[in-house]
Amino acid sequence: MTKTEFEPAIPSRPSYGVLSPGIGSAHLFVADGEGADAVCDLLSAADGLKAASHIIYVPGANGCDKSTALQALGVAQFHRSPSFAAALPRLTKVLADAHMGLQIYTAGTEGLMAQVAAAAQAAGLPYEAVQMEHRGSLARRVQCVHCKGVTENVTLDPFQCSHCGLSLFVRDHFSRRLAAFQGVCIDAEDPGQIPASVERFK
Amino acid sequence: MSVGAPKIPVVVAEVVAVNDLIKRFRFVRRDGGAMPVFSGGAHVVVEMDDHGTRRMNPYSLMSHPADSAGFEISVRRDEAGRGGSLYMHNHVRVGMEMVLSQPVNLFPLDARAKKHLLIAGGIGITPFVAQMAQLQAMGGRFELHYSVRSPALGAYVDRLRDHYGPRVHVYHDEFGEKIDLATLLKSQPLGTHVYVCGPKGMIAWVHATARAMGWPDRAVHSEEFLAPPVGQAFEVQLAASGKSITVQPNQSLLEAIEAAGIEAPYLCRGGACGQCETDVLRCDGIIEHNDHWLTDDQKASNTKIMPCVSRFRGAALILDR
Numbered sequence A: 001m002t003k004t005e006f007e008p009a010i011p012s013r014p015s016y017g018v019l020s021p022g023i024g025s026a027h028l029f030v031a032d033g034e035g036a037d038a039v040c041d042l043l044s045a046a047d048g049l050k051a052a053s054h055i056i057y058v059p060g061a062n063g064c065d066k067s068t069a070l071q072a073l074g075v076a077q078f079h080r081s082p083s084f085a086a087a088l089p090r091l092t093k094v095l096a097d098a099h100m101g102l103q104i105y106t107a108g109t110e111g112l113m114a115q116v117a118a119a120a121q122a123a124g125l126p127y128e129a130v131q132m133e134h135r136g137s138l139a140r141r142v143q144c145v146h147c148k149g150v151t152e153n154v155t156l157d158p159f160q161c162s163h164c165g166l167s168l169f170v171r172d173h174f175s176r177r178l179a180a181f182q183g184v185c186i187d188a189e190d191p192g193q194i195p196a197s198v199e200r201f202k
Numbered sequence B: 001m002s003v004g005a006p007k008i009p010v011v012v013a014e015v016v017a018v019n020d021l022i023k024r025f026r027f028v029r030r031d032g033g034a035m036p037v038f039s040g041g042a043h044v045v046v047e048m049d050d051h052g053t054r055r056m057n058p059y060s061l062m063s064h065p066a067d068s069a070g071f072e073i074s075v076r077r078d079e080a081g082r083g084g085s086l087y088m089h090n091h092v093r094v095g096m097e098m099v100l101s102q103p104v105n106l107f108p109l110d111a112r113a114k115k116h117l118l119i120a121g122g123i124g125i126t127p128f129v130a131q132m133a134q135l136q137a138m139g140g141r142f143e144l145h146y147s148v149r150s151p152a153l154g155a156y157v158d159r160l161r162d163h164y165g166p167r168v169h170v171y172h173d174e175f176g177e178k179i180d181l182a183t184l185l186k187s188q189p190l191g192t193h194v195y196v197c198g199p200k201g202m203i204a205w206v207h208a209t210a211r212a213m214g215w216p217d218r219a220v221h222s223e224e225f226l227a228p229p230v231g232q233a234f235e236v237q238l239a240a241s242g243k244s245i246t247v248q249p250n251q252s253l254l255e256a257i258e259a260a261g262i263e264a265p266y267l268c269r270g271g272a273c274g275q276c277e278t279d280v281l282r283c284d285g286i287i288e289h290n291d292h293w294l295t296d297d298q299k300a301s302n303t304k305i306m307p308c309v310s311r312f313r314g315a316a317l318i319l320d321r
């Protein structure tokens, strides 16, 4: 079972498990922030995988950087990227060169995991082929349904769209394709009637 | 099929002996109209009036999906079967009127795949003939590995080689040639999906090998139509229609329900699609679950039955039908 407690939500909201060693010819890990702990937990218990493992790591937006611990695992390849966007070309290349039998694991924030799953799907893998474990922040990656701009690390609800400036209510409705929750204008019916923001996602 | 869509009245336009065991049949509409569009992997249920016994067997469509003038199927003669294939071989002639169901696809290509690896055994080649035509038209990447008993029994080998050249790999049992599955699966680019159609053992072999090599289950597709197994006669009470019926040894439960004049849902008649799922109200005995649909837990609980292929032994079976 997931180590993070989630509030009850609509059935379409993604849920997460605990990473476990898969059977395969190669192992690719993509993690951010505290997700590093999930990777360390798995690989410390599965020494045999290390020689065929590749870790791509992005330090958390909250400053959490566990690069040293990951590097100390002694995997075949370790790569640290300042952001997921910076890591994406590498991830895409790794997927393009890989063969069936590659196991994919992702851990950390929901936004990161969903973007890894989307990249794997774009490479032809089924959604279920990616193992996911939530660790760390519950801050959300949110798409404004009006201007389509994506705001990362949303903790407040409602929040102001960083692109068009509308006040958005953050729904549990999640798009796998966009790897983002959906934010809708909260004062469309009564312009100006905007409730006070609360910190819903820590 | 019984879920609303009208059946297709056809006439047999062509019967071709492909080899000693396989005949190909082409059907066109009696009214000269166009056939419905289908996608590679689809099947139709062919209705036969075998001297008073109604037989309904599913066969994969193997004509070009873009050919709306007619549908083609290939039937392998099964001496030990319940008689459907023998009826097709011995009695169906050009000009005969028959009835087909609408096409239904339980074995479609996954359009998200980067590459399609097709593995066929014997008559299992038929859905792939249509799928390859479709992939060719779409510019899809594919490879066929086709295992046959001998050159004489290698149905459509020449035609497929002509069309698709080096993408077609043929293996002859007679010469001890065997698909090197482990090497094949290991060397596939990420995003490949594998499809298998053939004998039970081959399907299980591909699933087990792929799983052991780390292929996701959802990237492994198979189709196996089960012929309804024969067994001992048994009694069933149909609660909703207030009837008691006897299922004969060589009749399926679904056929017995239909023979009693009761409408029951179905699509594949081969334990694969789930359409015929029926609630069990009481079961004093053992249900012989022969389907690929119910989960092991559902089977063990004896609360559901798939009447197209499953049978019963015991004192009383009451169904919600």
Ligand code: FES
Pocket: B265, B266, B267, B268, B269, B270, B271, B272, B273, B274, B275, B276, B277, B291, B293, B306, B307, B308, B309
């Ligand atoms: S009709 Fe398809 S499972 Fe019974």
